[in-house]
Amino acid sequence: MLRASxxxxxxxxxxxxxxxxxxxxxxxxxxxxYRQGILPSGAPLRGxxxxxxxxxxxxAACVNCHRRSGFGTEEGRIVIPPxxxxxxxxxxxxxAANMANPGGEAAGPRRSRYTxxxxxxxxxxxxxxxxxxxxxxxxxxxxxxxxMTMLIAYLKQLxxxxxxxxxxxxxxxxxxxxxxxxxVKRQGMLDVLEHFFGNKNAFHLGKDxxxxxxxxxxxxxxxxxxxxxxxxxxxxxxxxAQLEQRFKAQPVFAVISGxxxxxxxxxxxxxxxxxxxxxxxxxxxxxVAEQDFYPVYFSRGVLLExxxxxxxxxxxxxxxxxxxxxxxxxxEDIGAPAARALAAAVAPLGVKAVARELKSxxxxxxxADLLRETAAGxxxxxxxxxxxxxxxxxxxxxxxSVFVSGLMGxxxxxxxxxxxxxxxxxxxxxxxxQRTVSMNYxxxxxxxxxxxxxxxxxxxxxxxxxxxxxxxxxxxxxxFVPDYLLERVEVELSHRIINGYYPRLGLxxxxxxxxKGAYIVHFADPxxxxxxxxGDWIVP
Amino acid sequence: MSPxxxxxxxxxxxxxxxxxxxxxxxxxxxxxxxxxHQPSPAATVVRSTANYSVPPIKLVRDDGKSVSLAxxxxxxxxxxLNFIYTTCSGICPLAxxxxxxxxxxxxxxRDGVHLVSISIDPEEDTPARxxxxxxxxxxxxxxxxxxxxxxxxxAAQRVFDVYRGDKMGHTPVTLIRAAPGAPWVRxxxxxxxxxxxxxxxxxxxxxxxVSPLSPAGR
Numbered sequence: 001m002l003r004a005s006x007x008x009x010x011x012x013x014x015x016x017x018x019x020x021x022x023x024x025x026x027x028x029x030x031x032x033x034y035r036q037g038i039l040p041s042g043a044p045l046r047g048x049x050x051x052x053x054x055x056x057x058x059x060a061a062c063v064n065c066h067r068r069s070g071f072g073t074e075e076g077r078i079v080i081p082p083x084x085x086x087x088x089x090x091x092x093x094x095x096a097a098n099m100a101n102p103g104g105e106a107a108g109p110r111r112s113r114y115t116x117x118x119x120x121x122x123x124x125x126x127x128x129x130x131x132x133x134x135x136x137x138x139x140x141x142x143x144x145x146x147x148m149t150m151l152i153a154y155l156k157q158l159x160x161x162x163x164x165x166x167x168x169x170x171x172x173x174x175x176x177x178x179x180x181x182x183x184v185k186r187q188g189m190l191d192v193l194e195h196f197f198g199n200k201n202a203f204h205l206g207k208d209x210x211x212x213x214x215x216x217x218x219x220x221x222x223x224x225x226x227x228x229x230x231x232x233x234x235x236x237x238x239x240x241a242q243l244e245q246r247f248k249a250q251p252v253f254a255v256i257s258g259x260x261x262x263x264x265x266x267x268x269x270x271x272x273x274x275x276x277x278x279x280x281x282x283x284x285x286x287x288v289a290e291q292d293f294y295p296v297y298f299s300r301g302v303l304l305e306x307x308x309x310x311x312x313x314x315x316x317x318x319x320x321x322x323x324x325x326x327x328x329x330x331x332e333d334i335g336a337p338a339a340r341a342l343a344a345a346v347a348p349l350g351v352k353a354v355a356r357e358l359k360s361x362x363x364x365x366x367x368a369d370l371l372r373e374t375a376a377g378x379x380x381x382x383x384x385x386x387x388x389x390x391x392x393x394x395x396x397x398x399x400x401s402v403f404v405s406g407l408m409g410x411x412x413x414x415x416x417x418x419x420x421x422x423x424x425x426x427x428x429x430x431x432x433x434q435r436t437v438s439m440n441y442x443x444x445x446x447x448x449x450x451x452x453x454x455x456x457x458x459x460x461x462x463x464x465x466x467x468x469x470x471x472x473x474x475x476x477x478x479x480f481v482p483d484y485l486l487e488r489v490e491v492e493l494s495h496r497i498i499n500g501y502y503p504r505l506g507l508x509x510x511x512x513x514x515x516k517g518a519y520i521v522h523f524a525d526p527x528x529x530x531x532x533x534x535g536d537w538i539v540p
Numbered sequence: 541m542s543p544x545x546x547x548x549x550x551x552x553x554x555x556x557x558x559x560x561x562x563x564x565x566x567x568x569x570x571x572x573x574x575x576x577h578q579p580s581p582a583a584t585v586v587r588s589t590a591n592y593s594v595p596p597i598k599l600v601r602d603d604g605k606s607v608s609l610a611x612x613x614x615x616x617x618x619x620x621l622n623f624i625y626t627t628c629s630g631i632c633p634l635a636x637x638x639x640x641x642x643x644x645x646x647x648x649x650r651d652g653v654h655l656v657s658i659s660i661d662p663e664e665d666t667p668a669r670x671x672x673x674x675x676x677x678x679x680x681x682x683x684x685x686x687x688x689x690x691x692x693x694x695a696a697q698r699v700f701d702v703y704r705g706d707k708m709g710h711t712p713v714t715l716i717r718a719a720p721g722a723p724w725v726r727x728x729x730x731x732x733x734x735x736x737x738x739x740x741x742x743x744x745x746x747x748x749x750v751s752p753l754s755p756a757g758r
Contacts, residue, residue: 494708539689
């Protein structure tokens with residue numbers, strides 16, 4: 001009995017002395033301080049620099065430089081270090097074996113570990129625990145004790161919680177498919193994803209040893225990658241609940257690629273509310289909400305096309321004597337919101353925007369009737385899929401300029417009748433001859449993997465999305481934190497040269513669309529697929 | 541339980557625990573011998589001069605007008621120039637903040653100095669976004685922001701040797717030409733508003749043309 005009590009006492013003492021403890025949850029108001037620069041009192045956070053006016057409030061918030069994850073970032077030669085508790089309360093080091101700095105490179109000089117005292121002093125006076133002053137970029141924050149305690153408690157728990165969808169062995173991902181997604185594109189996408197994930201795991205050797213090396217190399221931490229395919233069903237109003245259910249049954253680290261049709265909104269909302277990165281889906285109608293952190297898109301799709309067409313109309317308004325824009329679309333497809341966007345964009349021109357909805361499955365008659373309506377000085381905008389373009393009458397109306405959505409119509413594969421092939425088609429990508437080098441990579445990879453190319457655009461975009469994910473994940477070392485994944489994508493994306501169809505991609509805080517422009521092209525010949533740009537790349 | 545454990549092991553263990561706590565505390569103190577003695581750091585800034593040749597690169601000004609860079613930098617006024625992008629969260633807020641301060645310190649003289657900020661993320665930074673960014677820093681009419689095509693922005697960056705491949709590679713640089721025809725002064729690092737003002741006013745950097753800011757006849 002006494003032996004047992006002694007053992008219990010010893011065990012308790014040992015447990016009490018064990019470091020580190022699990023972090024307490026963030027105190028209420030701490031996140032507001034960190035992300036918005038507002039103190040518990042409601043006053044703005046104030047940051048001071050010598051020789052400069054102070055910054056206050058949102059401009060002073062820690063998140064600006066140290067980011068949501070607290071892992072910092074790099075800009076040029078400036079490394080903004082991590083400030084999570086895990087990093088602060090152990091010694092900083094250049095040694096890869098103890099590399100706590102997730103950035104990897106340029107970890108900075110050796111520094112002693114912080115204590116709560118020295119950390120408070122650092123924040124107030126701008127010196128590290130060894131007395132070295134911080135870079136000029138870091139302000140000094142004269143925080144009161146209560147705010148300081150709150151902030152330090154926040155930093156201790158920041159990015160220090162178990163991560164959903166990431167365990168010692170496996171990273172879980174999901175890809176989301178809406179019920180109205182094009183079946184051919186869907187299959188092509190899934191093919192690419194299956195092979196990419198399969199290859200990722202080909203060299204997996206089992207549970208990793210602890211991150212350890214006596215060489216200063218930038219090395220990767222290998223996890224098995226597993227992909228869930230979440231196929232949605234029923235009406236869009238039910239999708240968010242379905243996703244919540246799936247996520248509860250199998251939490252995932254991030255959502256990658258995916259494919260949609262008429263709307264992606266429920267998926268966007270799900271990812272944003274659950275704080276899950278949602279990377280680069282195959283959809284041509286995204287949700288435009290760039291202050292939402294988690295969903296990231298290749299481009300604004302048909303909304304970008306609408307702005308590009310409007311820009312061209314603005315430029316040519318006087319010359320062309322444009323009076324009226326007639327827009328043709330199907331109500332249940334993405335052409336409808338695109339048409340609304342274009343109507344709004346040309347309103348300041350004093351141009352009348354008229355909507356004509358196609359209703360029948362065989363629209364040849366409707367399209368012919370529509371054409372008879374047009375008058376000289378009109379512009380016709382076709383937000384139509386290939387099937388409907390094929391039903392156009394052989395001859396377009398005279399004295400009417402015609403614009404065609406390249407994304408909806410099929411780009412260089414758009415089946416426009418011969419006489420329509422001088423129409424202006426929006427083309428939000430590099431033209432085929434410009435992109436041969438960039439396309440060598442995905443096409444070569446499809447070839448080696450024996451993946452049939454059933455929809456080159458969708459499959460290329462899926463491959464690029466996977467590459468971007470792999471690259472960003474590789475730079476996180478063993479800090480698998482969803483916010484950090486997105487922050488790495490933001491930093492790294494514009495370095496990429498191989499972007500498939502896109503000339504370039506770039507992101508930043510508050511920027512959620514990787515590509516911002518488009519060409520307007522026309523077919524070079526009545527037959528064949530050669531397209532020619534009418535002018536330069538347009539960024540509306 | 542053996543009396544030996546009660547009498548010896550437990551107390552020794554407890555003492556060891558206390559000692560380990562004390563040692564940790566002592567180590568923390570020892571690591572910080574100079575706390576409080578350091579002055580706050582001045583910005584580390586490197587000043588140099590150069591003769592950059594500015595070709596007529598076509599840019600788009602924040603009022604939407606298509607302009608030539610050469611013309612914008614040669615309207616007879618001294619020029620202070622930096623490179624920003626509106627979604628930058630580290631360097632640019634401070635760089636623009638410094639411009640804002642400089643504008644303030646120039647006071648009544650502000651119209652006589654052309655502050656120029658060129659976007660290095662031109663596809664995102666439309667004129668509308670630039671106007672929004674400029675208003676955050678209370679930019680007056682003499683502080684203008686510029687965008688354009690990717691190629692034009694890259695060309696402008698190359699003129700002043702600030703191009704670093706993509707926007708994430710940029711470093712803090714301010715360029716000043718205190719009078720038309722004078723060499724460009726380059727500050728690498730965060731030159732403060734006072735440093736920039738001194739450069740605009742300072743002796744020895746003004747050529748035969750009289751700077752509008754200097755007393756007549758200097």
